[in-house]
Amino acid sequence: MSALQxxxxxxxxxxxxxxxxxxxxxxxxxxxxxxxxxxxxxxILGAGLTTLxxxxxxxxxxxxxxxxxxxxxITWGMMIAxxxxxxxxxxxxxxxxxxxxxxxxxxxxxxxxxVLAAKAVVVTGLLFVIGTLTALLGYVGGNWFLDRxxxxxxxxxxxxxxxxxxxxxxxxLGLFSLAVGFLVRHTAGAxxxxxxxxxxxxxxxxxxxxxxxxxxxxxxxGNAGGALASPVPFNPHxxxxxxxxxxxxxxxxxxxxxxxxxxxxxxx
Amino acid sequence: xIRAQGLTKTFxxxxxxxxxxxxxxxxxxxxxxxPNGAGKSTxxxxxxxxxxxxxxSVTVNGHxxxxxxAPLREVGALLEAHAIHPGRSARDHLxxxxxxxxxxxxxxxxxxxxxxxxxxxxxxxxxxxxxxxQRLGIASALIGNxxxxxxxxxxxxxxxxxxxxxRELARDLASEGRTVFISSHxxxxxxxxxxxxxxxxxxxxxxxxxxxxxxADHAASYVRxxxxxxxxxxxxxxxxxxxxxxxxxxxxxxxLDAPAIGELVGTQGLLLHELTLxxxxxxxxxxxxxxxxxxxxxxxSQKVAR
Numbered sequence: 001m002s003a004l005q006x007x008x009x010x011x012x013x014x015x016x017x018x019x020x021x022x023x024x025x026x027x028x029x030x031x032x033x034x035x036x037x038x039x040x041x042x043x044i045l046g047a048g049l050t051t052l053x054x055x056x057x058x059x060x061x062x063x064x065x066x067x068x069x070x071x072x073x074i075t076w077g078m079m080i081a082x083x084x085x086x087x088x089x090x091x092x093x094x095x096x097x098x099x100x101x102x103x104x105x106x107x108x109x110x111x112x113x114x115v116l117a118a119k120a121v122v123v124t125g126l127l128f129v130i131g132t133l134t135a136l137l138g139y140v141g142g143n144w145f146l147d148r149x150x151x152x153x154x155x156x157x158x159x160x161x162x163x164x165x166x167x168x169x170x171x172x173l174g175l176f177s178l179a180v181g182f183l184v185r186h187t188a189g190a191x192x193x194x195x196x197x198x199x200x201x202x203x204x205x206x207x208x209x210x211x212x213x214x215x216x217x218x219x220x221x222g223n224a225g226g227a228l229a230s231p232v233p234f235n236p237h238x239x240x241x242x243x244x245x246x247x248x249x250x251x252x253x254x255x256x257x258x259x260x261x262x263x264x265x266x267x268x
Numbered sequence: 269x270i271r272a273q274g275l276t277k278t279f280x281x282x283x284x285x286x287x288x289x290x291x292x293x294x295x296x297x298x299x300x301x302x303p304n305g306a307g308k309s310t311x312x313x314x315x316x317x318x319x320x321x322x323x324x325s326v327t328v329n330g331h332x333x334x335x336x337x338a339p340l341r342e343v344g345a346l347l348e349a350h351a352i353h354p355g356r357s358a359r360d361h362l363x364x365x366x367x368x369x370x371x372x373x374x375x376x377x378x379x380x381x382x383x384x385x386x387x388x389x390x391x392x393x394x395x396x397x398x399x400x401x402q403r404l405g406i407a408s409a410l411i412g413n414x415x416x417x418x419x420x421x422x423x424x425x426x427x428x429x430x431x432x433x434x435r436e437l438a439r440d441l442a443s444e445g446r447t448v449f450i451s452s453h454x455x456x457x458x459x460x461x462x463x464x465x466x467x468x469x470x471x472x473x474x475x476x477x478x479x480x481x482x483x484a485d486h487a488a489s490y491v492r493x494x495x496x497x498x499x500x501x502x503x504x505x506x507x508x509x510x511x512x513x514x515x516x517x518x519x520x521x522x523x524l525d526a527p528a529i530g531e532l533v534g535t536q537g538l539l540l541h542e543l544t545l546x547x548x549x550x551x552x553x554x555x556x557x558x559x560x561x562x563x564x565x566x567x568x569s570q571k572v573a574r
Contacts, residue, residue: 110317
């Protein structure tokens with residue numbers, strides 16, 4: 001019986017806090033290589049492409065014929081890097097459904113809302129930090145070329161906001177993707193849905209004429225969330241950075257709510 | 269202890285588990301036996317709070333599984349051996365499990381050693397053989413040193429040495445006073461491992477008794493007697509109140525063991541050509557018991573049976 005006595009009686013186990021679930025999800029996140037590769041790709045794409053596009057366009061932007069603002073270019077790479085945020089967000093959830101490991105997770109932590117919350121915090125926090133740092137790195141690289149043409153921007157105002165705005169956008173997009181992952185429970189399906197919404201449908205609505213078209217341009221998640229990540233968005237129809245981001249947050253809340261509701265109801 | 273009361277689960281119009289009642293007691297290995305699709309896994313998933321019962325309830329240690337603040341310290345379970353991220357190492361898999369329930373990390377090394385995976389703990393689980401995956405699943409079940417252990421088909425994919433290991437582990441866990449609940453679709457395996465048997469077929473409990481009781485009830489045995497003067501022998505045995513069934517030129521006798529029958533016939537001066545104890549296997553008994561509840565019959569095997 002000695003082995004049994006070693007096991008603490010349940011009532012003596014302090015109520016398993018959110019911290020444990022969070023720690024557990026943190027270990028999960030970093031113990032698979034795909035997280036590392038995706039984060040490395042995010043930094044390279046985000047900072048690298050921003051630097052590249054600024055190098056290629058600095059001369060034109062400084063010339064008289066430029067019809068775009070340098071502010072639209074200084075976080076350009078983040079538009080591509082957001083694919084990595086989608087992948088991390090989705091994979092955090094669907095890799096568990098794909099292997100059946102979700103049942104181990106939910107048996108270890110039967111409070112399902114807590115599992116969802118812990119994954120959300122881990123993914124959003126990671127992407128906010130990496131996203132902001134990547135944007136800063138891209139700014140340093142891109143602005144060096146803009147500076148050479150005399151159109152460099154100082155790191156304040158809308159430019160500074162676009163830095164942590166990039167972090168917030170990627171964090172939000174990761175969260176959105178995670179929620180879709182819980183709804184769809186299938187890696188390819190969830191990634192396709194989010195990428196289609198952000199990249200394909202988000203741009204196709206530009207073809208819709210009239211006020212409806214403008215409305216759709218403003219509210220598509222990629223467009224609404226992305227407004228915060230650029231000092232001067234390419235799309236002039238978008239609402240201001242913060243009102244746009246408010247729309248994005250509302251959309252995330254809706255999808256996350258649906259995910260929470262179904263996760264608690266469905267059999268694992 | 270695990271207790272199911274009126275436990276029912278329906279999927280659409282199919283009833284997987286039909287109002288079952290049973291108790292799994294501590295200190296012994298309870299086998300949960302049934303053909304594929306009988307409702308074993310569904311019942312176990314309900315015990316772990318993964319599937320919600322349509323009706324009835326199942327409790328572990330007197331309360332709902334989900335009510336436990338650190339369930340892995342109360343119940344350890346192996347559900348599917350492959351339910352492990354292929355890119356994560358065995359050690360990391362156990363680390364996150366331990367963290368989720370506030371279990372000291374020293375347990376990770378202990379269970380890895382216990383299941384014999386300590387030398388490959390750093391390898392990615394995707395490279396593991398079926399048997400190694402199964403061992404890692406068992407390590408996951410034991411991480412919280414739980415008084416209740418649930419193993420769903422633990423010997424699947426194991427080599428003979430591994431099967432013997434699981435058998436001994438189950439017995440050890442039970443002898444430590446734990447509740448051990450093991451499902452299988454193999455009667456032969458259960459016969460070697462379980463003290464108590466719960467047989468399920470098509471979602472209903474068909475038998476719930478000790479292994480010995482099950483053998484006595486279901487594994488019918490008789491003595492096959494062949495004799496040149498079989499009519500006289502038959503009359504003699506029937507006269508002694510034994511049950512005798514004639515099948516061709518052989519007599520099937522129940523109620524007396526073979527040596528006693530031999531002596532009886534011999535003292536009457538009759539000759540015997542054969543005297544054999546015939547025991548129908550437990551596997552046969554199990555097949556007979558669950559014959560009506562098997563989901564998919566193989567046509568070929570039916571032909572053979574006829």
